[in-house]
Amino acid sequence: MPRYIATRLLSAVAMALLASLVVFLISALVPGDPVLAQLGDIQASNPQTVLEWRAKWGLDLPLWERYGIFLKGLAHGDLGISIATRRPVLDDIVQYAPATVELATIAFLLAIGVGIPLGIAAAVWRDSWVDSLARAISLLGVSAPTFWLAFIMLAIFYGWLGWAPGPGRMDPIAFPPEGPTGLFLIDAALAGDWEAWWDAAAHLILPAVVLAAATIGLITRTTRAAMLDALGQDFVRVARAKGLRARVIVLRHALPNALVPVVTLGGLAYANLLAGAVMTETVFSWPGLGRYTFRSAAALDFPAIMGITLVVSATYLLVNLLVDLSYGLLDPRVRR
């Protein structure tokens, strides 16, 4: 087992590096000059200044040398300096990541909390109104464009009904809780600042629902299908024949079997939530990694783009690995 994990980790690292190399090569094709966009008008018109700045970011070096420098920095845990924000890419990522992690985690919990029970219910009461409802919810969740849903939800629940707070992570005048994690819910709880906790929690609801919508749909569908499968298996028939109560059959026998595909999907969905929050973050003014990604890419901020690619793909691969490892814990056949 440890050897398997080590191999997988190693290949994940190699893969993430490869991904960053590909992005690096693509971005090298871009005709635009990121330095010009960061300089003032007068400086940008002065060839001397432009040359100096290009040299400052190593943009005058040959390609392979630039990638070499990136790798060398990486070995020391240094992702380089962002051209757009002019500070270490790692600092930027550390600043923006918690907002996204918090949002994606809440959205994920929401998706699981709604999707799995709904999927189970839909499978158990198959073809009933519950099934239809589950189908409708999952269908709408999967089909609605996130950017549009965000717009509609904000307009209705914040603008019109006034039930939810506005964009951002907290009330504009509140001080964000100081803490070690950057996750406001945890930091506020650690500090015992329940007012801030409530504030942060309330601000999370709308964006989390929007972000979770598609995932809820996927998880409901998968759970339903897997449960139907499991309920049709022989051991469930046997259990039923033994006269076990329906609840016991569903929760103790069928569910564990059905969870395996759900976990696979859930893991991937979580990784996608982390990477796919761009639109939700844009509409909700959420200072997260998604918007940092978009801005960096739009500004052709090479160091930032490569850093993000590295982090995102590594996360994705890591989650994948965890999912694979969890099979062993969940699948009764494997456990045995």
Place this chain on the structure above:
Amino acid sequence: MSITTLSRRSLMRLLGASAAALPLLPAGRALAQARGSTLVIGLDISDTITFDPVRQAQYTPPMTLAACYDSLMTLEAHDLINPKPSLATSWTRTPDGQGWRFTLRPNVRFASGATMTAEDVKFSFDRILGMQEQTQQYIKAVDRVEVVDAQTVDFILNSPNAPVLPIFCNPGCGIAEKAVLTRQGATAGPGAKDTDRATEWLNGNSAGTGPYRLVRWERNAQIQLQRNPNYWGTAPAFERVIIRHLSDSAAQLLAVRRGDVHAAFNLIPEQMATLRGDPNVRTERLPSLDFVYMAVTQNPAANPVLAKKEARHAIGHAIDYEGILNNLLGGVALRPAHFLPIGVNGSTEQIAREIGFSQNLDRSRQLLQQAGVPEGFEMEIAYGNAAVAGISYQVLGQKLQSDLARVGIRVRLNPMDQVNIRTVYTQGREAGGVLTFWNPPAVCNDLWASAVVERVARRVHWTVPPEMTALVKRASEEQNLDTAANLWIEWQRKMVDEAHHFILFQPIYQIAVRNNIRGFPLTAAGWQLEMAHVTPA
């Protein structure tokens, strides 16, 4: 405590007491108290890179910098031509006539409590000159700064008549405290470019004499300012200011309606229109000195037709300026004839009407005939993925496309990201027209006109005749304002005739302000808001 608040609020809602009672909003007592003494501004601050005055070259940071740093002089909103005293109480020519001598305001203290002296002024300017960033470029006429005594400073110029005074008003030339900056790693003078380490600190703090001091900047989230207890002027009414980053104008609209922010800066005309019925929110207008314009290249390699002046004139006569101003912008904008905004010496609406382009389709078709393309021609218009004054280049581009189509000019739109457009334009590689924006770093005719003949002309492949450069020099060094105005008019007339730049409009920004704010003094001088003079109702 939160729970009691919540239930009380729910009860109120049940009683129909208030539509603003929010079951999800745990607005506790502490927040409510903080609100009373805090000014909250909704603004898109995504352009902010730094709050080091010397390094700053972006659009929104001057608002914050002007609240934290005072300059030697300032410009008042109603008079953008004559600088007024700020940290300097008076100024005269130096005895040898080679520069300016400033007498400093006595007993001005920094936020730290230390008294400002001529040493701080010299240090601040030496740092600007040594860093060789954008701010330095504007004051490159300054050769050196000399301390005469604790209250007197001489600025020696390398060309004595260079118009530097209005430029000194911009917050980039703000005076910072030498002792504090030095402690944070700042250096001044030659080599500062490589040795200065203070920017990092200045990004989260400030060391000026202004009404506020910077206490926190979270990138793309918020800026927090705290009242400076040692401020030399009238103390500002608000204890704290929070500039809240709201990138989405729809979110800003909702936030100002709901009272989550006191003012929203980035609303679009349609949203302003919907606010008219709101009794709690009013509209303040902020005239600007900015331009939204189209630059057209005359590079024959890019487009041989555009190399002909007649063809460019045809474009000038085909654009529906009125439609852009009155319909797209709801009438809230101005249009100068060329790169001298309405409001400065030599540019008024009257003059612009007389010498600027106006739509005349027959004339345009005639000009196309003269250019040898009676059936029209094809051209490209490139623009960046952005918006100015609530109107996106994309919408503007489509409007121009449809206008030019009426005389047979077939426009291909070419949307680009901001970096590519910038690269293409500054390097003069555009294939036709480029839609873009220009905002001044300071108020000074010379800054626009010199820029045009020195840099902007190159981008459209126009070789500037020497008499044009001479005209700009003559106009900017002319000390008599009336004579100068006439020279500036002549310059604009010539520029219009060259037809490389079509000014589409000079935005008037509309700011939504809640009525619990009484005074909200906006200014076109570059920093948008006189933050110290904002007052509650």
Place this chain on the structure above:
Amino acid sequence: MVAMPATRPRWRRRLRRYGPAWVGSAIVLAWILVALFAPLIAPYPPQAQDIVNRLTPPSADHWLGTDVLGRDVLSRLIFGARLSLLAGFSVVLLGAAIGVTVGIIAAWARGFVDEALMRFTDLVLCFPPIILALAIAAALGIGSTNTILAMLVVWWPKFARLARALALVQRSQEYVEAATVLGLKPVRILGRHILPNTLGPLAVLITLDLGNAILTFAGLSFLGLGVVPPTAEWGSMVAEGRELVEQWWVATFPGLAILTVVVGFNFLGDGLRDWLDPRTRGR
């Protein structure tokens, strides 16, 4: 608690089971017809500006109102269907073609080739798609072809995985072994035996994926990458109306258009799966 569905009337079960598939086909067909006959149906040319009558609410003249430049939202919606469907179909079909080829080759070749191809698909899958799309748009320019290209780059791996899995199953089937023993060439076995048997599950994935591709394309357009104006496209129409909370019709209707077409493909794909799946078909 475990329900006994058999007690329900047969027709009701059928309707529940197959009704959505019919509704799905109807929606998809309707949109395809709208796209094909757009010039005949649309009341106005999609590019025609009427700057004086901009942002007028839905009325008898403009059923879905007008946009920022006074263009008819309905007409743009109708023409927008063309691009969305075209983009969806080209990405998914081309993606499937590439993916299936890679997958089958991997399954057939096994060993090193298989390992290399599958690691390569893993590599593509771990890419942040937004970065890739933005980088490609920056390098090649903004436009629908480039966006479709960018999508293709990340689109094919899932088909490769599915095709490989299916082909591996098929490969071990007796009839394939028989064909091999009989001396049929690998290409022939692939084309005549393996591919046809993998088509069913592929068709399901393709149908479900069409909705997904349309959503992604609209999303990229929303971010400003999809199309060059003044071409009408749903995602960019939502983007143009995103800031207009009061003029809700500008953003709401194109969003609904995306929603319906994606719902249609999802219904259809679900129905197709139920129909093809032997386990559910029997019950």
